[in-house]
Amino acid sequence: MSQVYEGTNKVLLAEFFPLSAIATTITGAKKLEVLSQNHGATLWVPEDLIHIKGAKNYTISLKYHIAQLWQTQRAFVFCLATGAVVRLIAPLLQHKSTDPAVVVVDETGSFVISLCSGHQGGGDQLAKLIALQLGATPVLTGASNGLGLPAVDMLGVPFGWRRGNGEWTGVSAAAARGEVVQVIQEVGSTLWQNHLPPGHSFEFGASVTPKAKIWITAKLPSTPALPEIYWHPRVLWVGIGCERGSSRHLIETAIGQVFREHQLAEDAIAGIATIDIKADEVGLVELCQERHWPLKTFAADVLRTVSVPNPSQVVEKEVGTPSVAEAAALCAADEVRLFVPKQIFRLQRELGAVTIAVAEAEKEYIGRTGKILLVGTGPGQLDQITPAAKTAISSAEVVIGYSLYIDLINSLLSPGQIVESLPITKERQRAQRAIELANWGLSVAVISSGDCGIYGMAGLVLEELQSIGWDGKTPSIQIFPGITALQAAASRVGTPLMHDFCAISLSDLLTPWEVIEKRLEAAAAADFITALYNPRSQSRTKQLIIAGDIFLKYRDPNTPVAVVRSAYRQDEEITLTTLEKLLDVTVDMLTTVLIGNSHTRTHANWMITPRGYLGFGS
Structure with missing residues (x-):
């Protein structure tokens, strides 16, 4: 049996695709060739540059060409003068939350500048990854980079949190000035707290009067007295039972009313849970597709084993379990806590009825397929690590390794990364931890000295995956070789x-x-x-x-x-x-x-x- 594998390097920049690289000179095009040939970016050059391998030619003015591409691209990489790039993109900029990342590489390949959408668009991260590929210096001008802090508007991105309302600019400015920012975290992973730099200005208690607040909660905002922002981890599973033919509008209206009544944020919804015979319910399926919510279904045999506060003999006679909404919500949330008991809704002039219940999970739903990057770091010096391996380490959300090896690659680590080191005799535990985090949805770099596949961690990770019935795809695996001992x-x-x-x-x-x-x-x-x-x-x-x-x-x-x-x-x-x-x-x-x-x-x-x-x- 043959199998086609996607190039490892192309996967490293996948989150920035579609990505356009643009150069107007032969020198610039040569600098950006690595992005097209190794990473699958589209390299655009003027029509008079016809000898650039794999490049596409634009035939109109560059200004109009960029305008045509702007709405469809996640990122742009220019090898042009910074001033020229500013003039090209200035009329197109709208908001940092929607604009693509814009990065500029100088013609000598010495510097990579994050120009626009550094945080939310990922421009800072893209600049660092490209710099590692080119052996260049990344230029990041955001204040949080100098403090070694994760940007407050990126804090929950690795965990799939949703940004809620708030004065994002004001809180970001307070953090950048080193002022006390109070963090009230009611739900979601606290892993990010364990890897803050010494002397950070986040306050997790109430002993100091803060200048700003960060709420990490499933609840709706209150009237703020200070600049504050809301992050919503996706911890709420909505259990639904409904009559056949209930419309999407009815289901959506019922959810909205329940969440308003209980002061809950719909951004905190992890997904929908119901009985398996409702897997094809048109209104339910349409709503989940529109809102990008996963739909979890459970058999009646599973649901009737769950203890619920409001069982119904009528429901049991109809579908074989005394509870659908409450039991399904609890099943999806691993039976942690029923937050809202079932409520039944109907709308005038609309057929059907919907039963809603909400359960809170201990661990948030990330909503991504996790991956494990098995990285060989070579003998130890940074110049002995391959560019691909450096990029893998810098791009990962979690880095796991023996403490000595972590110390050797410390300069490749980024603010906000979760870094976990275990003793030299705990290799199997490292492998198990990496698999746990990747199965949750994080990207995890497991580092070994030398080559990870020669007396390294790669074999242990694959053995552990095999032992738990891994399908070869989820989590995904990428291996980055290194110079072995x-x-x-x-x-x-x-x-x-x-x-x-x-x-x-x-x-x-x-x-x-x-x-x-x-x-x-x-x-x-x-x-x-x-x-x-x-x-x-x-x-x-x-x-x-x-x-x-x-x-x-x-x-x-x-x-x-x-x-x-x-x-x-x-x-x-x-x-x-x-x-x-x-x-x-x-x-x-x-x-x-x-x-x-x-x-x-x-x-x-x-x-x-x-x-x-x-x-x-x-």
Whole structure:
């Protein structure tokens, strides 16, 4: 069976599609080619530039061409003078909540400027991602970037919260000035609170008089005394029972009346829940499609197991369960809390009747398919990480990894990202946590040093997914390779891997030592150049001694050996020695040992393995 996979890089910028990249010179077009060739953006150039691979030509003035594209694009990337871009887009700008993101790249490719719609349109994030691709410096002028704070108008975006009413500009300004902003969070995830920078000005208690307020609630706004804004996490599931043929208008009117009576915000609706025989109810289906609400249905056998305050024998006789609206709402909300007991509605001159109940879930509905980005960060230095891997880390909503590796990529992290580190022995827990968050709907980067698929986290994540019956699609998986330890170590000492080689981990935590010994014997006997991973720990000291003895049975004692600790990091240590003197060198878990084959030699402090069999005779 064959399968077509979408290019990894194209997925990284998917949230900004449709995306138009625009250049007027050959130099500019060459700078933006990476966006079209690697990421699927549409590259537009004047009709006289006919030799730009994959580009499209515009044949009218650029001003009118941009005007034609404006309403259909999520983002624009210009390689033009900033002033020229300002004049081109000025007549088209309406509001930051609806305008596309606009980013400008200078012709040298040194700077990427977030020009318009930096927060709500994602211009700041797009500028950072493009800068990582080009090796450029992002220029972000929003005040929240300098404070290391998530922008207040982007706070709930990762969790699918809806923006409600409020004085958004005033609250944003107060936060930017470092003034005290009180946060009253009644519902929704508090994960974002755990990753605020030290000295932030958000106040979660009532001990200080604030300058502004942020409400995170399912309730409607009250009359404010201060500048305040409302975020509405989608925690309310509306249970509905209705007579066959009830109209969309009747159902929508009933929901609206219930929510007004109980001072609830319709923006806090997660979705609609009902009995499975109503899955094709036309009015219900139309309403869910129009309002972008998921429709969850449950069998009568499931609904009648739910304890409800207002069961009905009439309903049970009709559909096989004493409750539809209340039971369905509770099922959808994982039976956390019934917020509004059932109410029955009818409208004059309109057929049908609707029963409404509302339950509150502990966890909000995000409304997106989550994804896991499995990222190899290479040896540790930022310039050894691929642009695609950097982009994946920066674009993720959550970053999970061992604390040492998190520290190494700290400069790639962004305000508002959720960063979770677990100890070095908690790899499986890291994998399970990543899957949990991705199944909820978040994008999660799981980082490994070296290559994530070589003794890294990628295998564990896929194993865990397989164990829970993963369908291969949800959550989606993308893998970003990195320079693995044996490559990094080899590059520091010469060309020891120039012929057939293998890698063996000496850690017996996951592999029985008897199996490891057999592999060592086979590798030594077959004359493979051998990279030893995890050669020694504080509690595991004999394995390297045994490995050395095995290789001495088959190799000359003077066989060159490289011992490389923390390649490319500040505390890097490199020792060239021989097989018989290997145990004289300090070795730990951050060390990679490279044992040459029978033809490997050293020359002027470089380790060389002949490239082919012809070289073996020389």
